[in-house]
Amino acid sequence: MSTKQKAPFVIEVQPGDYFWCACGESEKQPFCDGSHARKNTGKTPIKANIDAPRKVAWCGCKESANKPFCDGTHRKL
Numbered sequence: 001m002s003t004k005q006k007a008p009f010v011i012e013v014q015p016g017d018y019f020w021c022a023c024g025e026s027e028k029q030p031f032c033d034g035s036h037a038r039k040n041t042g043k044t045p046i047k048a049n050i051d052a053p054r055k056v057a058w059c060g061c062k063e064s065a066n067k068p069f070c071d072g073t074h075r076k077l
Helices: none
Strands: 009-013 016-020 046-050 054-058
Touching: none
Parallel strands: none
Antiparallel strands: 009 054, 016 046
């Protein structure tokens, strides 16, 4: 079951590496839980390095031109 949504996942994050779910199948959205491999989606997560604590708008529709971050594409879907 895909967990894509027409809105970003806005989350306060700490510095570090994050793996954004590109397939929409993860149960831990917006982050990868390995579902892409188990379900053979043909997609792989995108690594993002956050260098300072901040609020991030992670793409929820999986269609952003600025993956893994929201660029407002969900408004056109």
